[in-house]
Amino acid sequence: MDHCQHLFSTPFMIDDEPVVVGVSVGVVRFPETETRLSADEIFQRANMALTHSRLEGGGHLSFYETKMSNAAAHRFKLERDLKRAVEKKELRLFMQPQFNVAGEKVAAELLLRWEHPELGMISPAEFIPIAESSNLIVDLGEWVMNQAAQLLHLARQKGISLHLSINISPRHFAKSSFVPWLNNLVKEQKIDPKSLVLEVTEGLFLHNLDSVSEKMRSLRTLGIEFSIDDFGTGYSSLAYLKRLPVNEIKIDKAFVQDAPQDADDAALIDALLAVAEKMQLRVVAEGVETFEQADFLKQCSQSIIYQGYLFGRPAPVEEWLAFWNQPDCPLSNR
Ligand code: C2E
Ligand code: CA
Ligand code: CA
Numbered sequence: 001m002d003h004c005q006h007l008f009s010t011p012f013m014i015d016d017e018p019v020v021v022g023v024s025v026g027v028v029r030f031p032e033t034e035t036r037l038s039a040d041e042i043f044q045r046a047n048m049a050l051t052h053s054r055l056e057g058g059g060h061l062s063f064y065e066t067k068m069s070n071a072a073a074h075r076f077k078l079e080r081d082l083k084r085a086v087e088k089k090e091l092r093l094f095m096q097p098q099f100n101v102a103g104e105k106v107a108a109e110l111l112l113r114w115e116h117p118e119l120g121m122i123s124p125a126e127f128i129p130i131a132e133s134s135n136l137i138v139d140l141g142e143w144v145m146n147q148a149a150q151l152l153h154l155a156r157q158k159g160i161s162l163h164l165s166i167n168i169s170p171r172h173f174a175k176s177s178f179v180p181w182l183n184n185l186v187k188e189q190k191i192d193p194k195s196l197v198l199e200v201t202e203g204l205f206l207h208n209l210d211s212v213s214e215k216m217r218s219l220r221t222l223g224i225e226f227s228i229d230d231f232g233t234g235y236s237s238l239a240y241l242k243r244l245p246v247n248e249i250k251i252d253k254a255f256v257q258d259a260p261q262d263a264d265d266a267a268l269i270d271a272l273l274a275v276a277e278k279m280q281l282r283v284v285a286e287g288v289e290t291f292e293q294a295d296f297l298k299q300c301s302q303s304i305i306y307q308g309y310l311f312g313r314p315a316p317v318e319e320w321l322a323f324w325n326q327p328d329c330p331l332s333n334r
Helices: 002-007 039-055 067-082 124-132 136-157 178-188 209-222 238-243 253-258 263-278 291-300 317-323
Strands: 012-014 017-019 025-027 061-063 091-099 105-116 120-122 164-167 196-201 225-231 248-251 282-285
Touching: 025 039, 039 061, 039 067, 067 124, 091 136, 091 317, 105 124, 105 136, 120 124, 124 136, 136 164, 136 178, 136 317, 178 209, 209 225, 209 238, 248 263, 253 263, 253 291, 263 282, 263 291
Parallel strands: 025 061, 105 164, 164 196, 196 225, 225 248, 248 282
Antiparallel strands: 012 017, 091 105, 105 120
């Protein structure tokens, strides 16, 4: 396995774009229990083990287990249904506001939901990875951005100046058409680019820092901002922050939630805030659920921005917009 990984460690260049090939392996033992399997069934099982490896993040070797058959059937159904979710109008947009230490709403993150006709509301944590394994994620990303444009207009009509953070999949961002497409959309839909923050994850920078940086710079010239999501969970090299035109980092909820008790997490947050202040980056703390966490963060920085259940849960965009300018907004918890 290590040997295979090594062979593919150098990116291939296709149309001047570096393309990274990961290696994942699925293994089925035969004959082990059932000996009457056809060749097709054996390959199917190996494929399920392979899919399992990929879903674990890739670069793994997995052995087939019976439970994979059930999981694969469920996944297959979701993948098939998801392809029609946009045209069947099953996707919903939720929003979760972000607050400054004075308790004022300063921005919001757009979060996708899927209202499946049989399975009910499905979390993006379940269907985004499925969409990401194919070009389906591009369709979803385009749909979200078009909806975001309408939402920004609606907000403006209501007198709300909304700063909207939108999650961008690395697969979508990596497409050579991403920058011209977004450029066009901003012009056609007359969006104020300064109201858009694109959230990307650190994985995006791993193999193609130069081309990613170039794309980010060209969008930055329009006024679009960038945020690094789940900061601290990935490769977390502070060197990225120097080389990329980033405006914001979002500290992952794992650190935020443990910081009041865990001295290591507290030290990490302290260090991050010091670096962010030097580099004039905005810092958003994700997953703030308790007063203790909020107070801890406020002691570390007066300019920190909170996002979490303590202040407001993700809710349909129309609901948040309806109450946005009310100080005693019933959706806010604080
Ligand atoms: P994320 O970008 O890290 O989004 C934050 C997640 O944390 C959201 O989960 C949100 O509901 C949850 N959260 C917010 N406050 C709290 C809290 O106080 N405690 C806890 N425990 N959780 C909190 P959600 O909405 O299920 O989204 C999961 C992930 O799906 C997102 O993680 C993001 O990576 C992805 N996602 C969501 N919408 C989109 C989208 O439109 N496009 C793409 N590409 N990905 C999306
Ligand atoms: Ca996010
Ligand atoms: Ca996050």
